Every structure is written in structure tokens, then in C-alpha cells.
Amino acid sequence: MTAPGDLDPFHVSEVVVSGDDPVPSTPPVPPRVEQARSPGRRAASTPRSTLVGALRLLAGLLAVGVFVGLLWWAVAPTAKGLYAPSGFYPNDTEPDAFINSDVLFTGLTAVAGLVAAVLTRRRWRHSRAVAVVVLAGGGFLAALLASWVGARVGPSAHPGVPFGSYTDVPLRLTARGWLLVWPVVAVAYWFVADVVELASAGPVPEFGEAADRVEDNVEQGLTS
Numbered sequence: 001m002t003a004p005g006d007l008d009p010f011h012v013s014e015v016v017v018s019g020d021d022p023v024p025s026t027p028p029v030p031p032r033v034e035q036a037r038s039p040g041r042r043a044a045s046t047p048r049s050t051l052v053g054a055l056r057l058l059a060g061l062l063a064v065g066v067f068v069g070l071l072w073w074a075v076a077p078t079a080k081g082l083y084a085p086s087g088f089y090p091n092d093t094e095p096d097a098f099i100n101s102d103v104l105f106t107g108l109t110a111v112a113g114l115v116a117a118v119l120t121r122r123r124w125r126h127s128r129a130v131a132v133v134v135l136a137g138g139g140f141l142a143a144l145l146a147s148w149v150g151a152r153v154g155p156s157a158h159p160g161v162p163f164g165s166y167t168d169v170p171l172r173l174t175a176r177g178w179l180l181v182w183p184v185v186a187v188a189y190w191f192v193a194d195v196v197e198l199a200s201a202g203p204v205p206e207f208g209e210a211a212d213r214v215e216d217n218v219e220q221g222l223t224s
Contacts (some may be wrong), residue, residue, distance in 0.1 A: 036199070037183055050126040057131070058126075058138045061116060061217050065142030069149025076101040076171055102174055105150075106181050109143050113185035121193060139183035147173055 016114050044052075077100050117135055124131045173179070 003041075045126040050130055053126050054123070054130055054134050057120060057134045058141075061138035061142040062145055064112050064116065064148055068112050068142070069146035070144060070153065072101075072108055073104050073150040073153045073171055076104055090167035099174075101171060102178055105147065105173060106178050109146065109178070109182040110185045112142070113139050113182040114189055117186040117189040117193075120192065122188040128190075132187055135186040135190065136183040139186045140179060143179040147179065 113135075116139065119130055120135060
């Protein structure tokens with residue numbers, strides 16, 4: 001309730017602005033209120049731009065997968081085994097080589113998944129659901145590609161030595177479950193970052209809606 005002659009801040013549009021009267025200034029909106037009004041504001045995107053962005057992200061993940069595969073081959077220890085017509089029989093005295101290969105692959109893919117998720121979250125300007133799907137599916141494909149590249153550039157499955165010879169065993173994963181490390185780390189980081197973002201935003205101040213109404217009424221008064 002306002003006294004006669006007082007200016008109601010919620011009805012600024014009723015004020016007649018003449019050439020001699022000072023133009024009412026727009027009340028500043030606190031940054032926290034502005035953030036609460038438009039959380040995560042992004043540039044408008046179309047289905048076409050979203051598809052292009054998803055394909056670019058997928059291509060980038062696959063390219064990183066190739067690099068991870070080459071790096072895995074470069075740092076993984078070499079194991080010796082018996083070459084037979086039915087395949088390779090690893091030397092039981094060197095089990096650490098196979099364990100270390102899996103550990104290295106897991107670490108490399110975990111780091112790749114984390115870095116991919118961090119960079120995508122900072123640069124992505126489309127639907128977040130699409131980003132999560134591409135990070136999950138593309139991460140799995142990238143890990144699969146990394147394991148294939150490491151096996152291809154590593155010791156050959158047909159070394160060209162007589163059967164019964166001890167030679168380098170081809171590089172491979174002992175368990176396919178390690179391929180899930182990349183997508184799981186990427187998606188887990190995304191969801192944790194969402195929770196932290198929501199928690200840090202805090203509750204919207206009660207005067208946020210009032211500030212919006214004042215701003216809208218002032219704009220209407222200037223244009224009327």
C-alpha cells in the first residue's frame with residue numbers, strides 16, 4: 001500500500017515521461033538473481049547444429065581413441081609366450097606383464113574420458129542430454145578402437161617363427177570390461193558437475209521476481 005503521490009515500483013509504466021523529465025533508470029538486477037533467472041543460458045541451437053556438434057564430438061573421441069591406443073602400445077610391457085598352432089601360451093613366469101597392460105589401459109582411458117568430459121562441458125552449446133549420450137557411446141567406441149589399435153601395432157599374431165618358439169605375445173586386454181572405464185568416467189564426471197553446479201547456485205532470492213517485474217515495467221514505460 002502506497003501513500004498518495006508515492007511511486008509504486010511495480011507500476012512504473014503508468015508514469016508519463018516527457019522530454020523534460022529525467023528518464024527513469026532501470027534498477028540493477030543482482031548477478032545472483034540474473035543467474036537464477038537463466039541458469040546455463042546457451043546460444044540457440046537447431047537440430048542440424050546439434051547433429052553437427054554431436055558428429056564432431058564423436059569424431060574427436062575416436063581420434064583420441066587412436067592416440068590412446070598408440071600410447072598404450074608404447075608404454076605397455078612386452079610378455080613372452082609359446083607360439084603354437086592353436087595360438088599363444090603365455091609364460092607363467094611373467095603374469096605381471098598382462099596385469100600391467102590392463103592397468104595401463106584402464107588408466108589411460110580413464111584420463112581420456114575425464115578430459116573429454118571436462119572439455120565438452122566447457123564448450124558444448126547444445127542439449128546436455130545429447131552430450132551425455134555421445135560421451136557414453138562415443139567413449140565406448142573410442143576405448144574399443146584404442147584396444148584394436150594397440151593390438152594392431154603391437155606384436156603380430158602371426159610372428160613368422162616356427163611353432164614351439166618363444167616370442168612376444170600380442171598386446172590385448174584380458175577382460176572386455178575395461179572398455180567401460182572411459183564412458184563411465186565421462187558420464188560420472190558430468191553428473192557430479194551437475195550436482196555441484198546446482199548446489200553452488202543456492203536458493204533464488206525472494207526479491208528476484210520483484211526485480212524482474214520492476215525491470216519489465218520500466219521497459220514498458222519507456223516504449224509506451
